[in-house]
Amino acid sequence: xxxxxxxxxxxxxxxxxxxxxxxxxxxxxxxxxxxxxxxxxxxxxxxxxxxxxxxxxxxxxxxxxxxxxxxxxxxxxxxxxxxxxxxxxxxxxxxxxxxxxxxxxxxxxxxxxxxxxxxxxxxxxxxxxxxxxxxxxxxxxxxxxxxxxxxxxxxxxxxxxxxxxxxxxxxxxxxxxxxxxxxxxxxxxxxxxxxxxxxxxxxxxxxxxxxxxxxxxxxxxxxxxxxxxxxxxxxxxxxxxxxxxxxxxxxxxxxxxxxxxxxxxxxxxxxxxxxxxxxxxxxxxxxxxxxxxxxxxxxxxxxxxxxxxxxxxxxxxxxxxxxxxxxxxxxxxxxxxxxxxxxxxxxxxxxxxxxxxxxxxxxxxxxxxxxxxxxxxxxxxxxxxxxxxxxxxxxxxxxxxxxxxxxxxxxxxxxxxxxxxxxxxxxxxxxxxxxxxxxxxxxxxxxxxxxxxxxxxxxxxxxxxxxxxxxxxxxxxxxxxxxxxxxxxxxxxxxxxxxxxxxxxxxxxxxxxxxxxxxxxxxxxxxxxxxxxxxxxxxxx
Amino acid sequence: xxxxxxxxxxxxxxxxxxxxxxxxxxxxxxxxxxxxxxxxxxxxxxxxxxxxxxxxxxxxxxxxxxxxxxxxxxxxxxxxxxxxxxxxxxxxxxxxxxxxxxxxxxxxxxxxxxxxxxxxxxxxxxxxxxxxxxxxxxxxxxxxxxxxxxxxxxxxxxxxxxxxxxxxxxxxxxxxxxxxxxxxxxxxxxxxxxxxxxxxxxxxxxxxxxxxxxxxxxxxxxxxxxxxxxxxxxxxxxxxxxxxxxxxxxxxxxxxxxxxxxxxxxxxxxxxxxxxxxxxxxxxxxxxxxxxxxxxxxxxxxxxxxxxxxxxxxxxxxxxxxxxxxxxxxxxxxxxxxxxxxxxxxx
Numbered sequence: 022x023x024x025x026x027x028x029x030x031x032x033x034x035x036x037x038x039x040x041x042x043x044x045x046x047x048x049x050x051x052x053x054x055x056x057x058x059x060x061x062x063x064x065x066x067x068x069x070x071x072x073x074x075x076x077x078x079x080x081x082x083x084x085x086x087x088x089x090x091x092x093x094x095x096x097x098x099x100x101x102x103x104x105x106x107x108x109x110x111x112x113x114x115x116x117x118x119x120x121x122x123x124x125x126x127x128x129x130x131x132x133x134x135x136x137x138x139x140x141x142x143x144x145x146x147x148x149x150x151x152x153x154x155x156x157x158x159x160x161x162x163x164x165x166x167x168x169x170x171x172x173x174x175x176x177x178x179x180x181x182x183x184x185x186x187x188x189x190x191x192x193x194x195x196x197x198x199x200x201x202x203x204x205x206x207x208x209x210x211x212x213x214x215x216x217x218x219x220x221x222x223x224x225x226x227x228x229x230x231x232x233x234x235x236x237x238x239x240x241x242x243x244x245x246x247x248x249x250x251x252x253x254x255x256x257x258x259x260x261x262x263x264x265x266x267x268x269x270x271x272x273x274x275x276x277x278x279x280x281x282x283x284x285x286x287x288x289x290x291x292x293x294x295x296x297x298x299x300x301x302x303x304x305x306x307x308x309x310x311x312x313x314x315x316x317x318x319x320x321x322x323x324x325x326x327x328x329x330x331x332x333x334x335x336x337x338x339x340x341x342x343x344x345x346x347x348x349x350x351x352x353x354x355x356x357x358x359x360x361x362x363x364x365x366x367x368x369x370x371x372x373x374x375x376x377x378x379x380x381x382x383x384x385x386x387x388x389x390x391x392x393x394x395x396x397x398x399x400x401x402x403x404x405x406x407x408x409x410x411x412x413x414x415x416x417x418x419x420x421x422x423x424x425x426x427x428x429x430x431x432x433x434x435x436x437x438x439x440x441x442x443x444x445x446x447x448x449x450x451x452x453x454x455x456x457x458x459x460x461x462x463x464x465x466x467x468x469x470x471x472x473x474x475x476x477x478x479x480x481x482x483x484x485x486x487x488x489x490x491x492x493x494x495x496x497x498x499x500x501x502x503x504x505x506x507x508x509x510x511x512x513x514x515x516x517x518x519x520x521x522x523x524x525x526x527x528x529x530x531x532x533x534x535x536x537x538x539x540x541x542x543x544x545x546x547x548x549x550x551x552x553x554x555x556x557x558x559x560x561x562x
Numbered sequence: 563x564x565x566x567x568x569x570x571x572x573x574x575x576x577x578x579x580x581x582x583x584x585x586x587x588x589x590x591x592x593x594x595x596x597x598x599x600x601x602x603x604x605x606x607x608x609x610x611x612x613x614x615x616x617x618x619x620x621x622x623x624x625x626x627x628x629x630x631x632x633x634x635x636x637x638x639x640x641x642x643x644x645x646x647x648x649x650x651x652x653x654x655x656x657x658x659x660x661x662x663x664x665x666x667x668x669x670x671x672x673x674x675x676x677x678x679x680x681x682x683x684x685x686x687x688x689x690x691x692x693x694x695x696x697x698x699x700x701x702x703x704x705x706x707x708x709x710x711x712x713x714x715x716x717x718x719x720x721x722x723x724x725x726x727x728x729x730x731x732x733x734x735x736x737x738x739x740x741x742x743x744x745x746x747x748x749x750x751x752x753x754x755x756x757x758x759x760x761x762x763x764x765x766x767x768x769x770x771x772x773x774x775x776x777x778x779x780x781x782x783x784x785x786x787x788x789x790x791x792x793x794x795x796x797x798x799x800x801x802x803x804x805x806x807x808x809x810x811x812x813x814x815x816x817x818x819x820x821x822x823x824x825x826x827x828x829x830x831x832x833x834x835x836x837x838x839x840x841x842x843x844x845x846x847x848x849x850x851x852x853x854x855x856x857x858x859x860x861x862x863x864x865x866x867x868x869x870x871x872x873x874x875x876x877x878x879x880x881x882x883x884x885x886x887x888x889x890x891x892x893x894x895x896x897x898x899x900x901x902x903x904x905x906x907x908x909x
Contacts, residue, residue, distance in 0.1 A: 074897070083904065150785030169771075247738070248774050252909065256738070260909060263638040264743045265896050266666035268645065347804055410639060414646050421647035428633075428652065507643055511605060511631040511652075522634060526613045527777030527797060528804050 042389040043471060049381035050397050056378070057400040057439055060407055061279070063415035067272035075270040084257075084274070088281055091254040094174060094246070095239040095285065101179035102235040103228060105328055106186030111220075112321050114194040116312045124325040125191075126548055131332035132184040132493075133543035135500035135517060137244025138536050139181040141529070142339045143173055144248060152342060173249035178239050180332045185238070186231035188493065189448060192485050193227035194220075196455045199309045212312065226293050226454060230447040233289040237282055237406045237443075243503070254278045255408045262410060275411045282406030283399060336540065340533040347530025356514070361538055364499050364515040368543075370430070371437040371498035372445075372491045378438045379445035379490060384475075386446065387453035401446060404439035409503030412440050416508055433508040440504060441497050445490030452486025453479065492550040499543045516542070602840035603629045607644065608657040609637025610827060615657065618856045622847045628840050637663040638740060644832070645670055654835035655844055660740050661688075661697070661826050661889035662747075662896055668694040673830040674838055680846050685879075688826040688866040690890045697826030697889075698848040699857035700864030702882055703745050704812040705821070706798055707790045708783050717813045721792070721821025725764025734771035734779050734788035737908040741776060741794050741825060746899040747892045749820040752885040755898065762906040772908065777801060784808040792821070795876065799862040817883030824884045825892075826866065 042050070112118045113125035134142070146152045147168045154165055166172065201223070205215040246253045254274065261271035314321055382401055385394045404412060416436045420427040456479055464474035480487070502517045509518070516539040523532035608615060612634050619630055633653075635643070641663040644651050651672070658664045667673055673694040681693050688697030705724075707717065718724060724733055736742050749758045771788050773779040779791040780798055795812050802808055815821040829848060831841040847853050854865040864872050864879050872878065903909040 149787045248778075250772050250774065260738055260900070262642050263636065264662075264738070264740055264900050266638065266641060266645075266662065267897070268642060410642075414642060417643050417646040421650035421652075424650070424652070427650075503639075506635045507639065509633075511633045518634075522612050525636075525775075526611045527775075527781070527801055528613065530804060 040389050040391070042385055042391075042393065045472075046381055046384060046389075047393060050385050050393060053378050053381055053442075054397055054400050056435060057397075057404055057442065059419055060404055060412050060415040060439060061400070063418050064272045064275050064279075064411070066418075067268050068276055071269035071273055075267060075273065079270055079273055084277065087252060087254045087257050088277065090252060091240055091278070092281060092285075094171065094178070094251065094253060095236040097171075097175050098178040098182065098239040099232045099236045101175065102183040102186045103232055105179065105183040106188075106231065107190050107224075107228060108324065109183075109328065110187050110190035110194055112314075112325065114191050115309060116314050116321065117318070118314060118321050118325070119318060120322070120325075124329070127329045127333055128187050128191075128325075129184040129547055130544055131181045131336075132188075132496050133499065133540050133547065134181045134332075134336050135244060135502065135520070135539070136177060136181055136242050137248065137502065137524075138500075138520065138539075139177045139336070140173070140245040140248035141524070142336045143168060143177045143180075145339045145343070145529075146335050147173075147176075152339065169250045171251050174246050174251040177245040177249060178235075178242060182235045182238050183328075183332075185234040185444075185493070186228060188489055189227040189231035189234075189451060190224055192448065192489050193224050193451060193455070195309070196452065196485065197223055197309060202310075227451050229289050229292040230451055232292070233286065233402075234405075234444060234447060236285050236289075237402065240278065240282055240285070241406055241408050243408055243410075254281070258408055259410065262414075268414070271411070275407060278408075279403050279406060282402060285406075286399065286402050337537075340537050340540075343529045343533040344537070347528075347533075352534060357519070357535065357538065360514045360516045360519045360535060361542060363513055364517065364539065365542065367430070367433065367437075367505070367515060368495045368498040371434050371441075372495040374434045375438045375441055375445045375494045376487065376491050379442050379449060382442065383446040383449035383453060383486075383490075386450040388458070398446075401442045405441065405443045407440075409440060409501065410507070412436055413504040413507040415439075416504070420508075428508060428510050430510060430513075433505065433510075436504045436508050437494070437498050437501065440501070441494050444493040444497055448489035448493065449483060449486040452483040452489075456482040488550050492547055495546060496543050499539060600840075601627045601629070602837040603631060604654040604835075604837060604841055604844065605652050606630050606632045606655045606657060606844070607640045607653045608632050608634050609640050609659045609663060610657050614861050617860070618848075618853060621852065621856075622844060625852075626840075626843055626847070628843065630844075638666075641666045644672060648672070649834055651832055651834050653832050654837060654841040655829055655831055657698075657827075657829045659827050660744060661695075661828065662740060662744055662892050664690070664695040664828055664830055665890045665892060667830060668692065668890065672833055674833040674835070676831070676845060677842055680842070680849055683849055683867045685866050685868065687824070687884060688828065688889065690830075691888055692890070695828050695830035695890075696845055696849065697828040697866045698845075698853060699827050699861065700824045700866050700879065701741070701827065702795045702814065702864065702877075703741070703821055703823045703825070704793060704795045704814055705790050706780050706783055706793050706810050706812055708786075708788075709809045709811050711786075711789045719816045720819045721815055722761055722819075724790075724792075725761060725768065727768075729790070730768045732789035733765070733768055733791065734773055734782050735765075735792040736773040736775050736779055737903055738772075739775050742792065743896055743899050743903070744825055744892050745792070745821070745823050746903060747896050748823045748885050748887045750898055750902070751887040751891070752820050755902065758899075759902055759906065762902055762908060766906050766908055770908075780808075780810055783810045794825075796862040799873075799875075814877045814882060817881070818885060820885045822882050822884060823887070824864065824879065824882055826889055827863070 109128050113121055113128060118124065144151065147165055154162065201219050202215050205219045210218065241255055243255050243259050246256050255278065258271050258274045258278065261267065261274065382397050385397055413436060416432060420432050426432045460478050461474050464478045465471065500517050502521055505515055505518060516535045519535035520532050520539065619632060623630055637659040640656065641658070644653060644656060644667050656667060668690055675693050676696050681689060681696055684696050688700055689695065705717065746758060749761065771782060773782060776793040776797045779793050780801055782788045783791050798810055798812055829845055831838055831845065835841050849867055854867050854870040857863045858865050858870055858872050862873050864876065900909065
């Protein structure tokens with residue numbers, strides 16, 4: 022034991038309440054809020070123009086039913102994502118699972134699959150006349166359970182969003198202090214009791230944050246629910262834009278979706294808890310020990326293999342199948358290279374901009390609870406909860422009058438910030454929560470400025486969170502479609518727009534080339550980030 | 563000053579990014595407006611897929627000397643974008659998959675009138691009655707059917723027969739797709755709301771499979787999920803072109819049937835265009851011999867100018883008698899169509 026006083030768990034000691042943030046931080050956060058508020062302002066302005074017929078349409082169409090379906094889907098997907106992501110994180114970070122490194126590289130990969138591609142993959146593999154049926158046909162299987170509707174949407178969204186929970190939980194596990202578990206053991210607790218009473222509660226904020234990202238993703242997703250034919254709120258919003266040419270009902274529906282998202286956010290805040298997560302006493306964090314799995318080794322491997330088969334193997338197999346099935350492949354290497362360049366550029370610039378804007382939000386969230394913090398977080402999540410087309414039209418509304426920025430890259434990057442900020446701010450906030458404020462106090466006592474302390478003490482400690490945030494936004498921008506379509510510079514192509522171009526006319530074979538490239542190019546940076554932070558964290562026993 | 567460096571850093575990084583890539587992709591406003599045949603740079607918002615129209619637009623650039631900057635997107639989303647941009651729209655031309663999107667932009671007063679000469683060559687069924695947009699090609703609603711599981715003698719003369727019990731569990735369509743909603747809107751216009759409601763209820767009782775779009779509906783027929791589907795006519799040819807022949811064929815409903823709607827894909831010139839004359843040249847080109855031949859032979863659509871014949875497999879346009887509806891008004895009747903579909907539980 023390090024001789025320190027371990028952090029009390031639970032509600033015994035609460036974080037300090039309502040500390041006033043420094044002026045610079047507050048100013049930065051307010052500036053970010055200004056950008057984040059754009060879609061809400063736009064939606065209110067558009068809703069105000071709604072006439073009686075628009076309200077009538079909303080009241081008569083099954084709005085309540087749609088809200089219930091959306092919430093139900095979000096809850097089920099979140100539960101599924103935690104059920105997959107949490108055990109995966111624990112197995113790959115803490116145990117002597119065979120091929121641990123291999124599984125930890127595969128585990129986050131499904132995140133690179135856009136949900137519109139994911140839904141297509143699930144349909145092609147498990148649908149009527151799908152690949153699975155063809156493989157199982159000779160064995161006498163004639164029908165698979167129906168994959169369209171709720172089950173398909175749930176499966177698709179769960180398979181391709183669980184990495185949010187996995188990545189955040191794995192990062193939190195790696196950041197944990199072994200001293201806590203050791204204390205529990207020394208007090209006679211069993212391993213299971215230690216896990217339940219020490220490890221798991223410490224993971225609560227990470228699981229809640231990951232779960233929130235998953236739940237809101239499911240709320241705003243259009244690709245999966247439309248292809249798999251499950252009617253939700255977001256689908257109804259798109260329907261208004263695409264069919265009715267009336268932006269007012271769509272705006273009202275979007276505001277209702279926001280209300281639903283705020284309820285989800287409140288639930289997460291409750292689940293997050295207010296416990297302190299960093300050590301209070303002196304001394305350094307201790308390396309974690311490896312938990313031997315014993316006879317659970319092979320069931321553990323089987324679980325990892327099943328997840329990898331469905332979430333990584335199935336997409337690759339289906340895309341390869343479509344590629345080979347096409348008789349007239351039309352490959353334009355120059356165009357592909359241009360799309361790949363466009364994707365990599367928007368993703369890296371986008372992740373940088375989002376990270377910079379997320380920083381003040383994350384610091385506020387971790388260190389300065391209060392009214393400004395609550396407002397900032399709600400705004401940040403409102404952009405994330407809205408369908409891409411809504412945020413994109415808000416930027417069209419605000420940007421069209423500014424010819425110097427409209428349909429240029431900077432405006433598109435700002436739109437990404439509104440869409441994806443929580444994907445960066447949540448991992449950073451989680452990481453900051455694990456940094457003891459004592460370190461900052463020590464730095465201040467030693468005469469450093471607050472900024473210097475932040476840069477030289479806090480940021481390096483939170484580097485894992487920054488890297489995770491960067492990676493998440495990078496991957497999400499790589500696959501973003503609706504906002505890119507409306508806001509990109511004219512003629513600018515990304516791999517996602519390339520997939521859309523081919524698949525919208527039903528040429529799935531041609532679409533599979535940019536799709537495979539998209540998945541491959543996204544996997545590489547993800548792999549590098551995962552490797553950088555995975556090594557040497559857990560001490561062999 | 564201390565704690566200000568974070569936002570300052572953020573701002574300067576943003577400024578850097580803005581400086582490094584700002585504005586480079588936007589053409590400067592052309593110096594000589596209204597001066598054809600001077601070379602112009604035109605911005606085209608295209609709801610027509612690049613696969614369908616890209617080659618023709620390149621041909622136009624080569625023939626006219628104008629440069630086109632094309633933004634591809636979903637027709638309705640681009641219409642929403644144009645409405646949102648209003649007077650500030652950078653677009654010169656809007657190409658759309660369907661008349662509804664064109665009608666929505668026309669109704670907001672954002673199109674300028676089409677030159678009379680271009681307008682008059684196009685079949686009146688396929689252009690705006692106010693002369694604000696013009697059709698470039700026609701697409702017929704058909705019943706695609708499995709040649710393996712449906713006998714030709716079984717095929718219904720009217721779309722209304724699909725509510726019969728012999729079609730239970732065999733039918734599919736894309737209810738959220740604009741083309742299907744235009745068909746429902748047309749039926750409301752010809753047969754009235756009550757008859758349309760009864761028809762949709764009958765369809766819903768036949769346990770239809772609901773698809774996302776036309777192409778997945780046709781694929782559903784090929785894969786055996788359904789036997790017949792309500793779609794646009796050309797998806798069959800597109801899929802066959804990529805994957806070889808599939809066991810699916812198109813059936814055209816009888817003349818005047820609400821199921822026999824022929825919709826138009828077309829174009830309009832934005833009133834805010836700096837170069838309306840050059841933009842009009844593109845519309846001229848789409849309705850010229852080159853354009854019409856292209857649509858007939860490359861995209862398997864119907865030419866909309868008299869004197870050009872569609873591809874041999876198609877029922878000639880004169881033999882399809884579309885229900886008597888004004889395509890420019892269909893946009894306005896989509897609302898009731900959507901409401902009916904939602905009341906019946908199909909969307």
